[in-house]
Amino acid sequence: MPEKTGKPDEEQSAESRPRRLQARGQRRVAQLLEAAASVFCSTGYTAASTNAIAREAGVSPGTLYQFFPNKEAIAIELGDRLMHEMRETYGEALAPVDPATPLKEAVGAAVDRFVDFNCQHPVFFALMHGPDIPGRITEEHDALHATLVSRVEALLAGFLPDAPTADLTRTATVCVGMYKAGLELVLAHEGAEREAYVRELKNILFRYLEPLVGDRMAPSGARGDRDPAWGNTP
Amino acid sequence: MPEKTGKPDEEQSAESRPRRLQARGQRRVAQLLEAAASVFCSTGYTAASTNAIAREAGVSPGTLYQFFPNKEAIAIELGDRLMHEMRETYGEALAPVDPATPLKEAVGAAVDRFVDFNCQHPVFFALMHGPDIPGRITEEHDALHATLVSRVEALLAGFLPDAPTADLTRTATVCVGMYKAGLELVLAHEGAEREAYVRELKNILFRYLEPLVGDRMAPSGARGDRDPAWGNTP
DNA sequence: TCAGAATGCGAGCGACCACTCGCATTTGTC
DNA sequence: GACAAATGCGAGTGGTCGCTCGCATTCTGA
Structure with a gap:
């Protein structure tokens, strides 16, 4: 639809933005993406109306479509x-x-990194886990998911060279699934409680993997040196 | 609603169903609910159109509204x-x-029960976890969630009488969250792989709780009798 | 047998939403 | 200053969806 008459001058397919964005335009785009992030966060992708995004950004619907060809493109640009x-x-x-x-530190560091990022960009979680999101975003999410799984799988393979691939993949998938669930709990709380949930998430993953990896990676000797169970302040 | 609350005089508020359902009508209701379950499962609640449900059931939209006052009522009846x-x-x-x-058996039995139910009624998971579902369903889900959390909390309190309530609640919340994530993984697979994920879910929960509960509930003496790590067939 | 209730239909209504169009204004460039 | 491009507006368009309405058919009970 956006393409005009069938003239042979084929520029980029269906580019609705002007060829050159002025400073004003770049500001508008950032403004619109920020507004979209806010609306997506509070209502989810499908329930978010483009008019609501435009209103949140303080512009008219027409202005929004000056910079984005359609609603999906907003989410895609945001995701990118x-x-x-x-x-x-x-x-x-x-x-x-x-x-x-050591396993404990590896798990802790990985969890901290991703938790930090998701806490600073809550819309990331909303975009990646909405059950309604359109094709491109789902692709990106699947790619990220696959990357995570294969990375965890590679880590596990280093510890368990003899384990069948199917088992490694399954364990890695479980780890990523548990991480996502834990992240949801973390994002649902704030302050000290949030930190407590981060600790619990680390505990979950570490205790799940520890018996598989074995004592090789346990920080100290006996397994009897139990973690303080509650509220081990890092 | 199958049971009518005893309202003496006034007509029930906005009851669209006929006062008495004939056998045909009851069949239609079951048919419609089954169709709704199918559509909800494949597209989610909001994306499911009442016309699609009626079509799936082989009836006209008008017939659907002969038995349900609105779309939400279908989901509510299904949930109930x-x-x-x-x-x-x-x-x-x-x-x-x-x-x-013992903790291990308690976890295993609870997981088996809920997994069985959710495998036989996949729409349950879809209804309870859709991010878009309407008010009443959310209430039911929250009630079920709270019931689960408090029940796990009570179990943990039996093992850890000295632990602060906040910690118990948090641990129970984590357990339920992990159970949900594991259930999602279980439902995403079939056959032997599904059973493998069930075992992993039990492992996750057991290993998370074991260090908290302590040796009191460990089945055999030394903690050195490690689980076979992969594929312990129960 | 027959009145009235229950069941069934499907075109259509109103609301909402993604998106467009014509036109006015601002900005960059010569 | 002049011209084109970029920016901005908001009522309007087409489509979908939840839901209704009038009317036809089938069943129940006396």
Whole structure:
């Protein structure tokens, strides 16, 4: 629809933005993305209306469509920017794990990184876990998910070279699933309680993996040195 | 609503169903609920259109509204029937736990019960976890969630009488959250792989709780008798 | 047998939403 | 200053969806 008459000058397919964004335009785009993040966060993707996003940004619906060809493109641009910032902040390989680090610290560091990012960008969780989101976002989410799983799988393979691949994949999938569930709990609380849930998430993952990895990675000798169970302040 | 609350004089507020359902009508209701379950399962609540439900049931939209006042009522009736069947199957107190049973068996039995139910009624999960569902369903879900949390909390309190209430609540919340995430993984697989995920879910919960409960409930003596790690067939 | 209730239909209504169009205003560039 | 491009507006358009209405058919009970 956005393409006009069938003239042979084929620019980029269906680009609705002007060829060059002025400073004002870039400001508008940022403004609109911020508003979209807010609306997506509070109502989810499908329930968010483009008119509501425009209103939140203080512009008219027409202005919104001056910069985005459709509603999906807003979510995609938002997702792309978040993804980019994530990779930029935490390196190209998400949460690279050195096989020499003790399991406890590896888990703790990975959890801290991702929790930090999600706490600073709550819309990321909303976009990646909404059950209604459109195609492109789902692709990005699936890609991220696969990356996470295969990375955890690789870490586990270093500890368990003899384990069947199917078991490794399953364990990695479980880890990522538990991380997501824990992240939801973390984001649902604030302050000290949030920190407590972060600790519990680390406990979950560590205790799940510890018997698989074995004593090789246990920080001290006997397994009897039980964790303080409640409220071990890091 | 199958049971009519005893209102003496005034007509029930906005009751669209006929006063007495004939056999045909009861069949239609069951048919419509089954169709709704199918549509809700595949598209979620909000994306499911009443016309699609009617079409799936092989009736006209008007017929659907002969038996349900609105779309929400369909989901509510479905939720009520599932809730009722759940309580009927597993007893009024959901998964009642005898404080004398070992932790491992208690966790295993509870997980098995709920997994069985959710595998037989996949729409239950869809209804209870959709982010878009209307008020009444959310209330029911919250009630079920609170029941689960408080029940786990009570179980933990039996093992840890000295622990602060906030910690008990948090641990119970984590357990329920992990159970939900595990259930999602279980439902996403089939056959042998599904059973493997069930075992992993039990492992997750057991290993998380074991260090809290302590050796008191460990089945055998030394903690060195590690689980076979992979594929312990119960 | 027959009145009235229950069941069934499907076109259509109103509301909402993603998105468009014509036109006015501002900005960059020469 | 002049011109084009970029920006901005908001009523309007087409489509979907929840739901209604009038009317036809089938069943129940006396």
